[in-house]
Amino acid sequence: MFDGLKDKLGKFRSDAEEVAAENVEEAESPGEPTEPDAEPAPELDEPAETAENASEATTDADASASTDEETGGEEREEPAEGAASRPGFAARAKSAVRGRVVLDEDDLESPLWELEMALLESDVEMGVAQEILDTIEADLVGEEKKITTSTSDVVLEALRDALLSVIDVDGVDFDEAVANAEKPVVIIFTGVNGVGKTTSIAKLAQYLRTQGYSSVLANGDTYRAGANQQIAEHAENLGVELISHDQGGDPTAVIYDAVEYAEAHDVDVVLGDTAGRLHTSEDLMQQLEKIGRVVGPDLTVFVDEAVAGQDAVNRAREFNEAVPIDGSILTKADADSQGGAAISIAHVTGKPIFFLGTGQAYDDLVAFDPEELVDDLLGD
Numbered sequence: 197m198f199d200g201l202k203d204k205l206g207k208f209r210s211d212a213e214e215v216a217a218e219n220v221e222e223a224e225s226p227g228e229p230t231e232p233d234a235e236p237a238p239e240l241d242e243p244a245e246t247a248e249n250a251s252e253a254t255t256d257a258d259a260s261a262s263t264d265e266e267t268g269g270e271e272r273e274e275p276a277e278g279a280a281s282r283p284g285f286a287a288r289a290k291s292a293v294r295g296r297v298v299l300d301e302d303d304l305e306s307p308l309w310e311l312e313m314a315l316l317e318s319d320v321e322m323g324v325a326q327e328i329l330d331t332i333e334a335d336l337v338g339e340e341k342k343i344t345t346s347t348s349d350v351v352l353e354a355l356r357d358a359l360l361s362v363i364d365v366d367g368v369d370f371d372e373a374v375a376n377a378e379k380p381v382v383i384i385f386t387g388v389n390g391v392g393k394t395t396s397i398a399k400l401a402q403y404l405r406t407q408g409y410s411s412v413l414a415n416g417d418t419y420r421a422g423a424n425q426q427i428a429e430h431a432e433n434l435g436v437e438l439i440s441h442d443q444g445g446d447p448t449a450v451i452y453d454a455v456e457y458a459e460a461h462d463v464d465v466v467l468g469d470t471a472g473r474l475h476t477s478e479d480l481m482q483q484l485e486k487i488g489r490v491v492g493p494d495l496t497v498f499v500d501e502a503v504a505g506q507d508a509v510n511r512a513r514e515f516n517e518a519v520p521i522d523g524s525i526l527t528k529a530d531a532d533s534q535g536g537a538a539i540s541i542a543h544v545t546g547k548p549i550f551f552l553g554t555g556q557a558y559d560d561l562v563a564f565d566p567e568e569l570v571d572d573l574l575g576d
Contacts, residue, residue, distance in 0.1 A: 197529055197530055197532065197533075197535075197552075197554070197572075198529075198532060198533060198534070198535030198538065198569075198572075198573060199533050200318060200533035200534050200535070201314075201318045201320075201533070201534055201535035201536075201539070201573060202535075202572070202573050202574075202575075204311070204314035204315070204317075204318060205311075205314075205355060205573055205574060206574075207310070207314065208307055208308075208310065208311040208314070208355070209351050209352065209355060209574070211306070211307040211310065212304060212307045212336070212351040212354075213350075213351050215303045215304065215307065301333070301337050303337075304332075304333060304336060304337060308329055308332065308333060311328075311329065311332075312325055312326075312329055315328065315329075315536075315539075317534075318505075318534040318535055318536045318539075319505030319506045319509075319534050319535075319536025319537065319540075320535075320536045320539050320540055321506065321509050321536070321540040321543075321544055323543075323544075324362050324539060324540045324543050324544065327358075327361065327362055327543070328358045328359065328361070328362060329358075331354075331357060331358035331361050332354045332355065332357075332358045335353070335354040335357055335358070336350070336351070336354050352574060355574055356570055356574060359539070359570045359573065359574075360566055360567070360570055362539065362540070362542070362543040363538075363539060363542055363543070363566040363569065363570065364542075364566035364567070365542045365543065365546055365547065365548055367522070367523065367542075367546070367547050367548040368495065368522045368523055368547075368548065369548075370495075370523065370548075370550045370551075370563070371407070371563070373494065373495060373522075374404070374407075374409065374464075374465065377494045379458075379462075379463075379464050379465075380412075380455060380458035380459060380463055380464060380465060380466050381464065381465045381466070381494045381495070382451070382455055382465075382466045382468065382491055382492070382493040382494050382495075383400075383465060383466065383467055383468065383493060383494065383495045383496075383497060384416075384451070384468045384470060384484075384487060384488075384491075384493040384495070384496045384497070385397055385467070385468065385469055385470060385496075385497050385499055385525075386470050386484060386496065386497070386498055386499070386515060386519070386521070387472060387498055387499040387500050387511070387515070388472050388500070388511060389420075389472030390472065391472075391499055391500050391501045391504070391527055392499065392501065392527035392528065392553060393469065393472065393499040394417070394423070394426055394427050394430065394469055395430070395527070395553075396499050396525050396527055396551075396553055396561070397413065397427070397430070397467045397469055398413075398427075398430035398431075398433075398434060398558060399551075399553065399558050399559075399560065399561035400467060400525075400551070400561065401413065401430075401434050401436055401467060401558075402434060402558040402559060402561070403551070403561050403563075404464070404465055405434075409464040409465050410436075410462075410463045410464045410465070411436055411463065411464065411465040411466070411467055412436060412437045412438070412439060412454055412457055412458050412461075412463045412465075412466055412467070413427055413430070413431050413436060413437070413438045413439070413454075413467050413469070414438075414439045414440070414450050414451045414453070414454030414466055414467065414468040414469065415427045415428075415438065415439070415440040415441075415450060415469050416447035416448075416450050416451050416468050416469050416470045416471070416487070417447070417469050417470055417471045417472070418441060418442075418443055418444055418445045418446070418447050418450065418471070419443070419444070419471045420471060420472070421443065423443075423469075423471075424440050424443070427440070427469060428440070433558070434558065437457065437461075437463070439451075439453050439454040439457055441453075447470060447471065447483055447487065448483070448486050448487050448490050448491065450468075451466070451468040451487055451491050452490060452491055454466045454468065455491060468487070468491075468493070470483070470484065470487070471483075481518050481519060484496075484519045485519060488519070495522045495523070496519065496520070496521050496522050497521065497522065497523055497524065497525055497550060498511075498512055498515050498516070498521040498523070498524045498525070498545075499524070499525045499526075499527065500512060500524070500525075500526060500527070500537070500541075501526065501527050501528045501537075502526040502527065502528050502529040502531075502532040502535075502537045502538055502552070502553075503528050503531055503532045503534075503537075504537060505532075505534055505536045505537055506536060506537075506540075508526070508537040508541065509536070509537055509540045509541055509544055512524060512541045512544060512545050513544045513545060516545040516546075516547065521545065521547055522547060523547050523548045523549065523550040524541050524542075524545070524547065524548075524549050524550060525549070525550055525551045525552075525553065525561075526538060526541070526549060526551075526552050526553065526564075527553035528553060529552040529553060529554055530553075530554040530555055530560075535573070538552070538569065542566075548564070549564040550563070550564060551563055551564055552564055
């Protein structure tokens with residue numbers, strides 16, 4: 197999962213580690229700078245400096261200082277060629293003596309540019325990619341970092357901080373929301389057609405069962421031919437109740453009936469499917485708003501495919517702006533090598549990813565953990 201992105205992050209890590217290691221080596225072993233030709237020693241019988249000569253010397257020194265002030269010191273003598281004359285070298289050398297390493301912007305210019313291209317190629321949203329780069333640069337450039345047996349820890353820490361800054365957002369914790377909400381908990385699912393929304397609902401019913409919760413399914417997708425049959429098969433396989441109406445019925449009425457059923461039968465969670473739609477489908481978006489007014493769902497979950505990449509990110513943003521969501525489920529994550537949607541959606545919407553779909557079986561739904569994902573992306 198996300199192997200392509202993992203490889204690209206590994207490439208940046210190795211490049212940046214190499215730069216840091218070179219800086220340490222250079223600061224610790226700068227080489228001998230070129231010495232200027234020595235001035236001949238003064239003759240022993242050279243007359244002592246006269247008062248007049250001393251006065252002229254003082255006048256010359258004053259004039260030189262005045263010139264420096266007026267020109268901002270631009271006419272100072274150029275430093276000798278070699279490692280010791282490079283910008284920032286003195287700071288690096290002093291840091292190395294203290295057992296620390298420091299990088300400057302020039303050091304990371306090439307690795308960061310390559311990382312930016314790699315992130316964009318992996319369908320990471322442009323603003324998200326820029327924030328990752330900015331965080332890495334702020335964490336590495338100009339900051340002294342303690343040298344351990346390897347500089348890899350320095351770069352690894354910066355990458356980890358940058359990825360978590362965009363993936364790990366404040367928001368609803370799914371398990372806590374279900375545990376703390378008054379029962380029945382009502383969860384509505386939305387998204388475009390064909391992204392695995394209905395299958396994800398069935399998987400979530402199985403997940404909730406493993407957590408000790410009962411559930412009832414509600415087919416609010418009353419427009420699509422075959423929708424009742426599809427969700428009915430899942431309900432039968434899982435042994436859970438399904439509430440549905442005839443095709444063309446009112447989706448709000450279906451979900452309302454499911455809530456009443458859950459209340460009457462002491463069911464913990466109502467899982468309400470809705471018709472696939474685009475955010476520009478005005479009538480369908482109004483139906484979502486009506487469900488919100490009449491039923492008052494506890495959670496609204498956006499579902500899309502991880503493999504859709506940038507398209508999934510854009511749709512998540514647009515849905516969240518039209519009818520605010522509480523979190524997302526990304527399906528087909530096991531088939532996604534790029535990882536752009538998983539990296540970007542939470543940051544773009546400001547809402548967490550709840551689950552990743554990782555296969556066809558009902559158990560193939562894993563709770564999304566930002567730290568576990570980052571550990572996997574940065575692992576060997």
